[in-house]
Amino acid sequence: MVPCDRRRGTARALEVDRRVRAGSTGVRYHPHPAGCVTASGTRRAGAMVENVDPSRMATATYVYCLIAGSRVPALDRVPAGLPGTGPVRLLDVNGDDSTAAAPPTSPRSRGQGPAEDRSRLRRAAGRSANQWLVVADAPIAQYGDAAINRHLSDLDWVSRAAIAHEAVVEAFIDAPAVLPMKLFTLFNNDARALDHLRRERSRVAGLLKRVGGHHEWGVRVVLDPAYRPPAKRRASGGASAASGLAYLSLKKAQRDHASELARRARTTVADLYDRLQAEASASRRRTAADLPAKGGPLLLDAAFLVPRSRSGQFRALVGRQSKALASHGYHLTMSGPWPPYTFIQD
Numbered sequence: 001m002v003p004c005d006r007r008r009g010t011a012r013a014l015e016v017d018r019r020v021r022a023g024s025t026g027v028r029y030h031p032h033p034a035g036c037v038t039a040s041g042t043r044r045a046g047a048m049v050e051n052v053d054p055s056r057m058a059t060a061t062y063v064y065c066l067i068a069g070s071r072v073p074a075l076d077r078v079p080a081g082l083p084g085t086g087p088v089r090l091l092d093v094n095g096d097d098s099t100a101a102a103p104p105t106s107p108r109s110r111g112q113g114p115a116e117d118r119s120r121l122r123r124a125a126g127r128s129a130n131q132w133l134v135v136a137d138a139p140i141a142q143y144g145d146a147a148i149n150r151h152l153s154d155l156d157w158v159s160r161a162a163i164a165h166e167a168v169v170e171a172f173i174d175a176p177a178v179l180p181m182k183l184f185t186l187f188n189n190d191a192r193a194l195d196h197l198r199r200e201r202s203r204v205a206g207l208l209k210r211v212g213g214h215h216e217w218g219v220r221v222v223l224d225p226a227y228r229p230p231a232k233r234r235a236s237g238g239a240s241a242a243s244g245l246a247y248l249s250l251k252k253a254q255r256d257h258a259s260e261l262a263r264r265a266r267t268t269v270a271d272l273y274d275r276l277q278a279e280a281s282a283s284r285r286r287t288a289a290d291l292p293a294k295g296g297p298l299l300l301d302a303a304f305l306v307p308r309s310r311s312g313q314f315r316a317l318v319g320r321q322s323k324a325l326a327s328h329g330y331h332l333t334m335s336g337p338w339p340p341y342t343f344i345q346d
Contacts, residue, residue, distance in 0.1 A: 057140060057188065057189070058139065058140060058141075059086070059137040059138060059139055059140060060137075060138050060140055060143065060144065060186045060187060060188055060189070061091075061135050061136075061137065061138070061186065061187045061188070061189055061190050061192070061193045062081075062082065062085055062135060062136045062137070062138035062143065062185070062186050063133055063134070063135050063181045063185045063186070063187065063193055064081070064088070064134040064135065064136070064165060064168045064169055064180070064181060064185075065133075065134045065168070065169045065172060065178050065179060065180045065181055065339070066093070066131060066132070066133055066134070066178070066179040066181070066197065066204065067090075067131065067132045067133075067134060067172050067175045067177070067178055068130065068131045068132075068175070068176060068177040068178075068179075068208050068212065069130060069175050069176035069177065070130060070176070071130075072090070072130075072132070073090060073132060073134070073172055073175055075088060075089070075090070077171060078134075078168060078171040078172075079164070079167045079168055079171060080164070081136050081164055081165070081167075081168050082136070082138065082143070082161050082164045082165060083160065083161070083164065084138075084139055084142045084143075085136040085137060085138045085139070085143070086136045086137035086138075087136065088134060088135070088136050088168055089134075089135060089136065090132040090133070090134060090135070091132060091133040091135055091190055091193065091194055092130075092131075092132055093131035093132060093133060093194060093197050093198065094130055094131055131197075131204075131208075133193055133194070133197060134168065134169075134172065135190070135193065138186060143184070143186060144186075148184055158183075161183060161184070162183055165183050166180075169181075169339050170338075170339060172339075173215070173337065173338070173339055176212055176213065177208045177211055177212035177213070178211075178339050178340070179204065179207055179208065179211070179340075179344055180339045180340075180341055180344070207344050210282070210305075210340075210343060210344070211305065211340040211343055211344060213307055213308055213309075214281060214305045214306060214307055214308060214340060214343075215305075215306055215308055215311060215336060215337035215338065215339075215340070216303055216304070216305055216306075216336060216337065216338040216339065216340045216341060216342055216343065217303070217304045217306055217311075217314060217315075217318075217334060217335070217336035217337060217338070218301075218302070218303050218304075218334065218335040218336055218338065219272075219276060219300065219301075219302050219303075219304065219318060219332065219333075219334050219335075220298065220300060220301050220302075220332070220333050220334075220335075221268075221269050221272065221298075221299045221300040221325065221330055221331070221332050222297060222298050222299060222330070222331050223265065223297050223299065223329060223330060223331070224326070224329050224330060224331040265297075265299045265330075268299075268325070268328075268330065269299045269300040272300065272321055272325070272332075273285060273300060273302055275317065275321065276302070276304055276314070276317065276318065276321070277304070279304075279306065279310065279313060279314050279317055280304035280305055280306045280314065281305045281306065281307060282304075282305040282343055283302060283303065283304045283305065284302065284303045284342050284343070285300070285301070285302045286301045286302065286303070287301075299330070303341075303342040303343070305340055305342075305343045311337065315334070318332070318334050322334075
């Protein structure tokens with residue numbers, strides 16, 4: 001069965017800092033989340049951070065993702081989110097600010113009981129093409145622009161934030177459509193976040209149409225350094241000199257085989273990519289040198305946007321291809337399912 005890697009990842013932290021991109025940990029984090037939705041013209045790669053004034057406000061609105069569907073997303077199993085932030089809550093993009101939904105413990109819902117919250121959410125769910133921003137209150141002292149810039153060189157800090165961010169996004173992976181936002185996407189308040197999404201309405205609609213009902217799957221292929229071609233049978237007996245010659249011949253054959261694998265790699269991975277691409281709605285092949293691979297040279301690093309209804313067929317195809325390639329010295333791993341990080345770029 002093909003390895004389905006759910007723990008492999010890095011602390012690249014959404015291209016926030018090149019020093020972070022160079023780091024590698026064993027965390028379960030999507031290896032290429034840099035394609036998340038963000039506004040054009042942001043001041044820092046990987047995020048939208050407004051100029052928040054700590055003297056005028058204590059918290060900003062942190063945005064994890066956008067959800068679209070006919071039902072209100074459930075929050076009961078959503079993890080806590082970034083350290084120090086408030087409870088994860090929902091903002092109704094289709095309505096006005098008064099329809100923002102939050103758990104009863106959230107500061108934004110004080111004075112409103114759970115029954116009223118549920119009533120407002122049911123009214124929101126009654127409309128067509130419902131959209132919600134998944135947000136939380138973020139302390140300016142901890143997640144304001146200046147604070148984030150101070151911590152960008154701290155690999156552990158950015159890693160923890162990146163893992164927590166992705167964990168919240170992944171909690172909604174089975175929603176009809178999810179558009180992940182980049183790490184450290186913050187707005188001054190709820191109204192500014194909603195206003196931004198409404199201004200981007202046509203662009204967002206196109207993205208939702210593209211990725212709705214799909215999951216992203218990652219596929220990687222490396223040369224297996226432990227692979228050895230089957231040894232040829234030799235006749236028994238012979239002098240020790242003959243045995244030494246046979247050993248040298250075997251080592252030469254192994255080196256020649258490795259060289260042949262490298263020469264054939266381009267054709268092999270191109271054929272694999274074409275086969276998998278035919279089963280996906282969209283695909284992206286990343287530059288292999290973008291991220292180092294453990295074990296051997298990285299030959300293929302690709303992402304496939306697959307209809308959820310065809311996930312089983314896609315995984316079965318990858319399994320067959322993995323088995324076939326393994327017999328020739330190639331090692332294939334698959335990761336996913338993921339939110340569609342790679343396929344929400346314009």
